[in-house]
Amino acid sequence: MNKNSKILESEEQEKELFAELIDKYFYCSFGCSTEGEMKVREKEWKLLIEIFYSFTKVIPEKIDELITFTLKQIGEFETIDRCCVIRVSKDGSAMRNTHIWRKAGISDDFFFLWSITNDSAPWWMAKVRNLDIINIPSVANLPPEAQKEKDALQAGGIKSILVVPIIYEKKLLGYLGFDSLNVEKPWSEHSQYLLNVLADIFSGALNRKEQALALKESESYYQSIFENTGTVMFIVNEDLKMLKSNRNREGIFGFTIKEVENKKWMELLPENEKELIKGYHTLRMTGATQIPNKYITHIKNKSGKIRECLNTVELITGTKNSVISLVDITQYNRLSKALKAISAINALQLHARDEQSLLEEVCHKIADLGGYRFVWVGCVDKNPEQTMLPVACAGYEEGNLSTLNVVCIGTEPFLNLAGEAIKTRRPVICHTTATDPWFTLCREEELRRGYKAVIAIPLCIEEKSAAGVLVICSEDEAVFDTDEVRLLREMADDLVFGIKYLRTKVAEDMNAKKLKTSLENMRKLLFETVDTLTILTEERDPYTAGHQKKVAFLAAEIAKEMGLSAIQIEGVAIAGSVHDIGKIAIPSEILSKPGKISKIEFELIKTHSKVGYDIIKNIEFPWPVADIILQHHERIDGSGYPQGLKGEAICLGARIIAVADVVEAMSSYRPYRAALGVEKALEEIERMKNKDFDPKVVDACLNLFKNKGFVFP
Numbered sequence: 001m002n003k004n005s006k007i008l009e010s011e012e013q014e015k016e017l018f019a020e021l022i023d024k025y026f027y028c029s030f031g032c033s034t035e036g037e038m039k040v041r042e043k044e045w046k047l048l049i050e051i052f053y054s055f056t057k058v059i060p061e062k063i064d065e066l067i068t069f070t071l072k073q074i075g076e077f078e079t080i081d082r083c084c085v086i087r088v089s090k091d092g093s094a095m096r097n098t099h100i101w102r103k104a105g106i107s108d109d110f111f112f113l114w115s116i117t118n119d120s121a122p123w124w125m126a127k128v129r130n131l132d133i134i135n136i137p138s139v140a141n142l143p144p145e146a147q148k149e150k151d152a153l154q155a156g157g158i159k160s161i162l163v164v165p166i167i168y169e170k171k172l173l174g175y176l177g178f179d180s181l182n183v184e185k186p187w188s189e190h191s192q193y194l195l196n197v198l199a200d201i202f203s204g205a206l207n208r209k210e211q212a213l214a215l216k217e218s219e220s221y222y223q224s225i226f227e228n229t230g231t232v233m234f235i236v237n238e239d240l241k242m243l244k245s246n247r248n249r250e251g252i253f254g255f256t257i258k259e260v261e262n263k264k265w266m267e268l269l270p271e272n273e274k275e276l277i278k279g280y281h282t283l284r285m286t287g288a289t290q291i292p293n294k295y296i297t298h299i300k301n302k303s304g305k306i307r308e309c310l311n312t313v314e315l316i317t318g319t320k321n322s323v324i325s326l327v328d329i330t331q332y333n334r335l336s337k338a339l340k341a342i343s344a345i346n347a348l349q350l351h352a353r354d355e356q357s358l359l360e361e362v363c364h365k366i367a368d369l370g371g372y373r374f375v376w377v378g379c380v381d382k383n384p385e386q387t388m389l390p391v392a393c394a395g396y397e398e399g400n401l402s403t404l405n406v407v408c409i410g411t412e413p414f415l416n417l418a419g420e421a422i423k424t425r426r427p428v429i430c431h432t433t434a435t436d437p438w439f440t441l442c443r444e445e446e447l448r449r450g451y452k453a454v455i456a457i458p459l460c461i462e463e464k465s466a467a468g469v470l471v472i473c474s475e476d477e478a479v480f481d482t483d484e485v486r487l488l489r490e491m492a493d494d495l496v497f498g499i500k501y502l503r504t505k506v507a508e509d510m511n512a513k514k515l516k517t518s519l520e521n522m523r524k525l526l527f528e529t530v531d532t533l534t535i536l537t538e539e540r541d542p543y544t545a546g547h548q549k550k551v552a553f554l555a556a557e558i559a560k561e562m563g564l565s566a567i568q569i570e571g572v573a574i575a576g577s578v579h580d581i582g583k584i585a586i587p588s589e590i591l592s593k594p595g596k597i598s599k600i601e602f603e604l605i606k607t608h609s610k611v612g613y614d615i616i617k618n619i620e621f622p623w624p625v626a627d628i629i630l631q632h633h634e635r636i637d638g639s640g641y642p643q644g645l646k647g648e649a650i651c652l653g654a655r656i657i658a659v660a661d662v663v664e665a666m667s668s669y670r671p672y673r674a675a676l677g678v679e680k681a682l683e684e685i686e687r688m689k690n691k692d693f694d695p696k697v698v699d700a701c702l703n704l705f706k707n708k709g710f711v712f713p
């Protein structure tokens with residue numbers, strides 16, 4: 001459609017339609033017997049030309065108004081009782097009057113064409129499906145099979161009716177009709193051609209209106225997705241200038257719209273990443289296909305703080321603009337690192353030789369795996385002043401402990417957080433050393449060493465006093481939130497247990513029981529992580545969350561049926577619980593879209609297995625959870641994704657979840673279709689056995705349902 005919003009797309013097309021109108025006029029005017037009749041036809045032709053050009057200039061919003069006005073012009077010129085446009089529903093099962101003109105004095109109390117369905121007018125609707133012209137000179141003479149139509153038309157006082165189809169590119173849009181209420185009227189061939197000319201004009205106009213509405217709805221739909229996707233999104237041009245951003249940017253990065261507009265995307269990146277990201281962008285502009293479109297970047301927010309983000313870049317088809325989507329994973333990664341440190345510390349306690357080596361190893365694990373700037377452990381000396389003595393440390397120290405002077409008794413104010421934590425037996429947190437009063441005397445030194453946030457956690461080895469403290473320094477400000485503190489306290493509690501164990505040498509059975517409890521706590525933490533990820537998914541898409549739970553349940557039963565060990569069954573269940581976690585990076589509007597998804601949307605959905613793998617891979621599960629998530633859409637014959645693996649190259653857990661995934665998905669309701677049922681699902685996996693699915697897994701699943709009465713919870 002051209003910029004003037006005309007009905008035609010080019011002058012050539014306008015000339016073609018104009019020529020077609022001339023041909024029709026010539027045909028329908030041929031055989032005029034009198035000069036008077038020719039003059040009437042000439043006036044009629046001028047009116048049609050006027051109508052034609054009116055429709056070439058009308059904007060889409062005024063098309064309905066112009067159609068109604070045109071019906072009035074034609075009706076008055078042809079002295080017809082009533083003219084109308086009847087539109088066909090999308091599925092072709094019904095018709096409804098949308099535009100009408102009636103001569104003065106004609107009532108619309110009852111009108112047959114206000115609404116027509118297959119049930120109310122079967123004879124009429126059969127003709128509609130055949131694109132027939134409906135020419136009824138006498139309603140009274142309708143055939144017996146049109147009795148319903150005859151009764152309705154006569155009840156409305158209609159004696160004669162003529163209706164022609166409105167067709168655009170072989171698609172039926174509706175009908176255009178004349179009807180007579182006062183006399184029976186034998187409709188002439190000229191009347192049919194006149195209606196056909198008008199139908200041609202109306203068809204283009206109605207199609208243009210539908211296209212304009214579809215475009216408007218599409219723009220509104222994608223704008224809604226853009227604004228409500230739950231992630232930060234930017235649109236950048238070829239020069240990486242930010243043209244548009246959604247409202248989520250303020251919550252994470254603090255920038256207003258005005259601050260973002262025309263800002264260079266590279267300005268948000270740290271120096272060491274700029275060249276790499278710019279190189280990716282340059283290659284992407286040239287059409288290179290091997291450039292990653294998902295990677296981790298570090299983004300500077302308005303205050304200069306670095307956020308770690310999962311970065312997705314896609315070119316907008318037909319343009320040189322790109323969409324950049326960011327998921328802030330900074331805090332998630334911090335918690336993940338803390339979990340890894342806890343896991344490592346629990347393992348250390350099983351092999352610790354003595355207390356000193358345990359404390360040193362613990363400090364190193366917290367610093368290395370947790371990613372903290374500096375970690376140290378202090379113990380209260382037995383001297384009268386009960387001075388704090390550092391006994392182990394790891395990370396960037398640079399003389400920090402040599403200046404330590406903390407007295408843990410008396411009335412003098414404590415000089416830092418460590419003494420306060422010991423006194424109160426509670427964690428003490430400094431979110432920013434740049435302003436916190438605790439660091440009034442040593443602020444410059446703390447900042448020089450890069451200690452921007454600090455937490456001191458008491459080690460309550462004695463029942464009524466804290467005999468030590470664990471101090472962790474971070475190079476990031478505003479960290480140590482509620483979740484992180486909870487994990488660090490768990491870590492400190494585990495360390496306290498290890499110290500007690502080494503000091504007291506309790507009975508072997510008690511040791512084994514306590515160690516088992518500690519390991520169970522670690523497993524509990526892993527399960528809590530799984531629950532957290534499941535809740536995160538449920539907040540984005542409740543269908544995915546419920547689906548994951550049911551898949552996990554069925555997958556565990558299949559694994560049990562196949563004779564797998566208890567720990568293998570547990571691993572399959574855990575992987576099933578989070579196998580679709582990668583869908584948190586997919587817009588929820590696409591996941592819950594009721595209609596058919598586009599190719600681009602499907603390709604975006606397919607990325608969820610790799611995104612899920614990237615999220616899970618750094619958590620130290622005792623099972624190959626990340627690999628199972630990555631491979632659960634692989635197929636035995638190599639037709640799956642994302643790696644196209646075949647046969648036993650696909651891990652067993654993934655092969656089991658692949659079957660459970662399909663059975664549950666087909667059995668359950670989805671926004672885009674009704675539930676197909678368990679029987680259909682079982683038929684499908686049996687049909688695709690040896691092609692898509694492992695035959696042993698399929699057989700075990702079928703046996704559960706058919707012979708052991710398995711049902712979903």
